[in-house]
Amino acid sequence: MKNVLGDKRTIAILLGPALLVYSVVMLVPVLVSLGYTLFEGNAIVGFTFVGFDNFVRLFGDSEVHAALLFTLKYAVVVTIGQVLFGYGLALLYAFALKRASGLIRTLVFFPVVMPTVAVALLFQQLFSVAPTQGVVNSFITSFGGVPLDWFGDGGSAFFVIAIMDIWRSMGFYGVLLYSGLIDIPEDVMESARLDGASGWKLIRHIVLPLSLPVLISSLIFSINGTLKVFDSVLALTNGGPGSTTSPLTIAMFDQSFTYGQYGYGSTIAMLLTMVCLAVTFVVFRGAARNRQRAAS
Structure with a gap:
């Protein structure tokens, strides 16, 4: 070899x-998209060279700024939720259920393989207010509350999107992180237990440091996926109400294919690429610093 x-x-x-x-x-395709940023137009009407006008427009576009803010907020909230709940599930699988966790892992993982449209329709029904009340509003009214129009306000619509995507994907991160937990040597765990470590102390000082590599990988995988969210938002709210739940991907799609501005759409795509690279770099630097501190 x-x-x-x-x-x-x-x-x-x-x-x-x-x-x-x-x-x-x-x-x-990346190089072609980069070249499009210097032009306006599309394949039907033709392209016109505009230099850096698309970038100038990008910096002054309030809709793109709002889409960037929504994308970052969504990425932070959903990434934390996915990895946190996934890690909790992994701990449950490894230390509570152990060999009996196979069925539970399968059931929790099932939403991951469901079509996005099916999941979105499910949550539309759960949070609907008209023509019939969904389960959530029925629960609220049963305690004397007032039913909410969850999709009529940007804040509540964001809440539903975040809950849906965390619920849908936490099973995947549970399995991913579980694979890291089962690789922890059993003799290390036994030695820690003999030294009196149990419960939170065992997790904090033994399990968490030894599972840090797969945890960092999960964070990078999750945040890059959430920054590029498209299908779940499109299926659930279509970026509404208005454009309050529109991420950069939908803004890019609209500019490229709805308005036929390939150049400006490619410029938004380039912005999203730079954001993904910057966030990944920050996560890697943070992980490297933690390893240096642990080594010292």
Whole structure:
């Protein structure tokens, strides 16, 4: 194996086709999209070179600013919810249910494989106010409260979106983090228990540090996914009411395909790409600092 991996020609033969496909499928569209930022128009009416006018427009566009703010707020809230609830489920699987956790993991994971539209329709019915009250409003009125129009206000609509996406995906992060917990050596756990560590102390000083790599991976995976949220918001609220729940992805989609402004849509996409790279860099730096502190 060492002889094979040490041969540069063999490496090129093995990796060349994969790198070629990756370049064609991933890198070429990125470069084309970057080139579109310097133009306005579309494939039907043609393109006009405008230089950096799209970037100037981007910095002064209040709708894009609102979409960026919503995207960041959504990413923070849903990422924390996904990873926190997922880690709680992983602890439950590993230390409470143990071998009996297989059925529970399957049931909790089931929403992950459900179609987005089906999940959105389910939550529309749960939180509906008209023509019939949903389960949530029926619960509120049973205690003498007033039914709420959850999708008539940006704040309450954001709450429903966050609850839906956390509920839908926490099973995935529960399984992902569970795979990290079961890799913790049993002799380390036994030694900690013999030293008197139990409950929160065991989690805080043994489980959490040893599961930190998979936890950091989950954070990066989650926040990059939430920053690029599209289908769940589109299916549940379509960015409404108005544009109060419209993330950058929907703003990009509208500019590119509704208004036919490929250049400006690509500029919004470039903004989203830079945000994703910046957030990933911050998470990596934070993880590196934590490792340095732990080592010292």
